[in-house]
Each structure stands twice: as C-alpha cells, then as structure tokens.
Amino acid sequence: MNIFGKAHLGYLVVETDRFSDWRRFGEDAIGMHCDELSAQHLRFRLDDHACRFLLQRGPAEDVTTIGWQLDDHGTFEEVVRRVTGAGVPVTEGTCEEAVLRGVERLVRFPGPKGLTQEIFTAPTITAAPNLRYGEFVTGASGMGHVAITSTKPGQMHGYYATVFDARLSDYIDETISGLKFKIRFLRVNERHHSVAIAAVRGLPVNPIRTRVQHLNIQAADLDAMVDSYRRVTALGFDMALDVGQHTNDRELSYYAVTPSGFEWEVGWNPIVVDETTWETTTHQGISIWGHTPVGQTVVDKLAQFKTGAQSLLHREDTVPALVGGIAG
Numbered sequence: 001m002n003i004f005g006k007a008h009l010g011y012l013v014v015e016t017d018r019f020s021d022w023r024r025f026g027e028d029a030i031g032m033h034c035d036e037l038s039a040q041h042l043r044f045r046l047d048d049h050a051c052r053f054l055l056q057r058g059p060a061e062d063v064t065t066i067g068w069q070l071d072d073h074g075t076f077e078e079v080v081r082r083v084t085g086a087g088v089p090v091t092e093g094t095c096e097e098a099v100l101r102g103v104e105r106l107v108r109f110p111g112p113k114g115l116t117q118e119i120f121t122a123p124t125i126t127a128a129p130n131l132r133y134g135e136f137v138t139g140a141s142g143m144g145h146v147a148i149t150s151t152k153p154g155q156m157h158g159y160y161a162t163v164f165d166a167r168l169s170d171y172i173d174e175t176i177s178g179l180k181f182k183i184r185f186l187r188v189n190e191r192h193h194s195v196a197i198a199a200v201r202g203l204p205v206n207p208i209r210t211r212v213q214h215l216n217i218q219a220a221d222l223d224a225m226v227d228s229y230r231r232v233t234a235l236g237f238d239m240a241l242d243v244g245q246h247t248n249d250r251e252l253s254y255y256a257v258t259p260s261g262f263e264w265e266v267g268w269n270p271i272v273v274d275e276t277t278w279e280t281t282t283h284q285g286i287s288i289w290g291h292t293p294v295g296q297t298v299v300d301k302l303a304q305f306k307t308g309a310q311s312l313l314h315r316e317d318t319v320p321a322l323v324g325g326i327a328g
Contacts, residue, residue, distance in 0.1 A: 001074070002165055003078060004164075004167060005190070006075045006189075007068050007142075007165075008069045008140065008141070008143075008188070009143050009145065009191075009194045010049075010052075010067040011054060011102070012052075012053055012065065012067065012146070012212075013067070013116075014053060015057075016055055016057070016061050016259065016260050017058065018259040019055065021259035022055055022260075023036070025232075025237055028231065028235060029228065029256070030231075030232070030256075031134060031224070031231070032053070032136075033045040033046075033131055040056060040057045043100075046136040046138055047138045047143075048126055048128060049124070049138070050123065050124040051102030051123075052143050061210070061259075062210045062260060063212040063215065064115070065108070065115065066118070068119050069120060070120070071121070072121060075121075076119060076120075079119055082322075083109045087321050088110060088319060088322055090109045091107060091109070092105075093106035093108060103122060104121075105121075107119055110317070112150070112152075112317065113211050114317060115148070115211050133224060134220060136219060137219070137220055140189060141272070142189060144194075144215060144265075145191065145193050145195065145196060145215070146212050146215050147183075147197075147212065147213045148197055148198070148212055149197075150206065151200075151204045151316050152199075153182070153184060153199040157186065157326050158323035158325065158326035159318065159323055160186050162322045163322055165188070166186040166187065166194075168184060169187050169248070169249075170248050170283060171281075172247065172283045172284075172286050173201075173282060174285055179207065180200065182198075182199055183286070184196070187273060190272050192271055192272070198213065206316070209261065210260070210261060210262040212262050213263065214262060216265040216266075218267050225266055225268040226243075228266050229243060229254050229266070232254075232256045237256055237259075238256065238257040238294070239254065239255070240256065240257050241254060241255035241263075242292045242293075243291075244292070245287060245289055249270040250269070251269065253266060253267030255291070
C-alpha cells in the first residue's frame, strides 16, 4: 500500500514556560487564533481544525511532537503495521491527549532526533477561527513544514521514506556562518516539502540547540505575509532572516525567532509539485534574493559553534529499525 499523498502535517506540540510571550507572538504578531485552555495548555488555530499548535508547560523550549493527519483508517493501520512490524513500540494516546490535540484518536511512536511522531485520521472541526489578519493555506498540502538539522541525514530521510513513503524533492547546497550545509527536501503530498533535513557537510556536528530548526506556515495572500512581518518587528520580536525568495520551491517568506528560540517561517505562494513532470535537482543557495540574516552577532556565532562542539558528545537517535535502505 502506497501512503504517499495520504499524509499531511497536522499539528505540532511545543513545550515552553513562556506562555505570555508565545500568546503575543502567535496571536498578535503571526495572526493565529489563540485558545487558552488552562494554565498548562495553550492552542493556536490556522483554520477550522481545533488545534494546529499545542503549547504545554515545560522547560524544553522546543518542538517535542509532530502530528500527522492520515486520510483514512486503512492508511492509519498501514503505518501502524510498518512501525510495529519493525519492532518499534506504538502507544495509544489517552482521551485527554486526543482532546488537547483536537483529534478523535491518536497513536504515537519514536521519531528521529527525539521527535515523537503521532498519527490521527479524524480532526475535531470547529467554528471558523478568529483570524484578524488574513487566512492560511492548509488542506491537502498540510499546514506547512518543519526543518531539522541532523548529523545523520540519510538515516532521517530513510525513516520518513519508510514510514510515510516520503519522496525527495531536491537538494540545496549552502554556506551558513562559515559551515557548508547540504539540505534535502522531502514531500509526502503535493506540498514541495513537509520535512527539510539540513546537515553540515563533512562534519558530524549540529550547530542548532533545538530539535526543529524552523517551522513554516503559509499565508493565503501576499499582503497578509507582509503585514505579519511588520507586526513581528513592531512588537519587538527578533527577525532571523529578512524577506526573500527560495530557489527550490520559490516561496516568498521571512523567518522570525520564536519565544522558545527556534525559528518561524511565514511564507506565500510556494510551487505545488506536479508528480508527472517533477525532477530532483540540486540548487546552489537557499535564496534567489533576500533572506539576509538580521542582527546576528559574534556572540550568536560563538554560541552556534559551542552547540556544534557539544553535539559531538551526544549520539543522535535515528530509530534504526525504521531507516530502510537509504543512507548518505
């Protein structure tokens, strides 16, 4: 059974103790609908799904979980069969966990780099959210993408190919802060990529503290994207990369720094992959124009080098049983 096209990025879980900053960032700057559930849980909505981002109290200041929506029960059972067939444990989510995530039922299993993977088929549909500043593109493309830095990019690629039949869209070669990166882009549906995997070429180091380097959501129109950029800066949140356009998916976007430290990309108008004509290529540089780093200091660069050096002391979990035959 082929799962490609039947999986969609559904929600993310973030662990943070900075609820007040996140509410200002998510609602006032980015423009999402905010539901304050309790002192321990906060939720953001992009559309009629009850949950797209679940924030829960904790010290990690990081994304902890990726939730994937599957089209039907048969696809759900096929993913479970693949995971359990490889000897990897699957755990049923509790009723409380399902309600918090806005789904009827979920199961979870381990993912690369400590990112728990959760799957569901039936999201809770709610009344239209209060989106004061414009709408977002979700639907068949899912809600956006995540980008992850890894010392074992081939194994991570193999994991998503094994579990979700992910396909390689393309590569980008880029030099960032003096380090040469190779980035591979994986799609599980029509969206150009739902997972991007960045690795330092020739060195087994990871200069990023968080599990997810950035996440992406897509504004429905250009004005909404530009206006959110203005609100982010006006409210005093840091900008990581100024407005620019990517070489591979042609998305126009900017990157802000979240209260937890990872980056948040708001984009507009990426290409939709045509499976009948698409060819995998390698692009030189992440941007056709723009995406200029904003406010990076020598201290910031030193912190990245320190994080990279510390990563040499830690083994990155790739869930080897689910890697499949892809390597390198």
